[in-house]
Amino acid sequence: MGARKENILVLDRKGVIHSRRDDLNQYKAALANDTDKRTLNDAVEDADVFIGVSGPDMLTPEMVKKMAPKPIIFALANPDPEIRPEVAKAARPDAIVATGRSDFPNQVNNVLCFPYMFRGALDVRSTSITEEMKIAAVHAIAELVREAPPQEVLDAYGGEPLTFGADYIIPKPNDPRLLGRVSSAVARAAVDCGVARKGYPSHYPLNSLDEIFPEL
Template sequence: MEITATVGLSNKADLSLAYTPGVAEVCEAIAADPALTRHYTWVPNTVAIVTDGTAVLGLGDIGPAAAMPVMEGKAVLFKQFGGVDGIPICLATTDVEEIIETVVRLAPSFGGINLEDISAPRCFEIEDRLKERLDIPVFHDDQHGTAVVTLAALTNALTLTHGRPESTRVVISGAGAAGVAIAKILLEAGVQDVVVTDRKGVVSSDRHDLTPSKKALAELTADRSGRSGTLADAFAGADVYVGVSGGTVPEEVVATMADDAIIFAMANPNPEVHPDVAHRHARVVATGRSDFPNQINNVLAFPGIFRGAFDVHASAITEGMKVAAAQALAELVGDDLTEEMVIPSPFDPRVGPAVAAAVAAAARRDGVARA
């Protein structure tokens, strides 16, 4: 990564414009009208990529210094696939209050905040409270990027199996950041029977060990359908399995799913259900890996989402904008839809522009666009 200027600086005249005295005129204009920041600074095209290093990839709590390479990689993806400038910020604190206050104080330098690799359940509170305090997009990619791409892939998979969202049974293993967001976006998209499991089984209100975030999740999911019990209990007759937890699901459990099942086993590097096993019992199989077909990859979502939000100077990223992003991704597959291709490639040049356009239009519909 490097930072480069967008204009030349080769002589005395250039220097007088780039810095003193010429820059003072811009400063005075912004002081008189802060909205001019959107036109004369890097702010409207720059996202802060913020982490505390507590949930990095599959590596866990490795701290802020070791998290920097991932944040740099994220910045490269933002630029390559969305034309968005990203600045990695690794914070030397895991305290919720300190993280929130730090980001609030940094916010004037950025057009949006991308939260990254912050462990659950702290990530939920951090995101929610930053949304309340800031008038720029705040997006936790581990939650919402994963959810958007999952919904897109599932939309196309259900087309192949002739399934309808309202009659589809979904089991999600993993009640962390990604599992919670996937459950919420599927409900938003019309799926009515969603069950989330953790290490102790179905997250339902008849359990007495639930955190506040899991209690709220239970009310949205298992409590509506009256389901409880173990992961195996949830699997029996299910149409869709979404894995964002790690571990291994025994084949005899997988075999109890409904006909024409859909399996998205997204743990890296080892999927919860190996594709060889999944293909024996499912019609459509996806993973989080690039060496198998149908990779559920966040890079399909977050660059275009921020590009679209920045293009209309959105004050937030709404549920409608996320669903619109998923729909745009699903539609790109078009006539190429097969069991081996339910989601486009990250290198499809249509992806970023299509997601950005859908997100910008949704921002206008949802009333958060300012341009």
């Protein structure tokens, strides 16, 4: 989706996965970069984005301070993130922070994608899940958050307004619009890239649970 490999540093328990390491399996070797950076502390310097899928408290406030302006921090370890949102914000008030937890803003959870991706794939009898289908799901989710959420979502979160911004960059997992938007986008992408064995359903796009599961 436009990211350049040379700008992405991946780390394992031993540090940065770089091209001069001799302990890499084929999967890690494919991610290796030619870089002099060796530690997480090195890697985060001037970085725009941190994506953590490791363990608690791996990212320190000092590291966050070294990141580029308006850093994006996805601290996704559960139940304890790599850095707590309030700690990251104290270090960098301009940071955009997401976690995997429902009690913090911006919950990143695969429930936003997987059920609806498979619904779209099944409706057109797709033979595979392609990169085009994944990207279609990403765009559908990204577009949805820029629209006003339904009242039932606001009620579920205490009635507070939800407006696209630093604390609302991704739809809430209980947003019923995800069902129709993501599955429809995935089905269309499957048809367009030639892996669908059925045409785009005439009843798409789906907008409610009643439309998706009429038998209920």
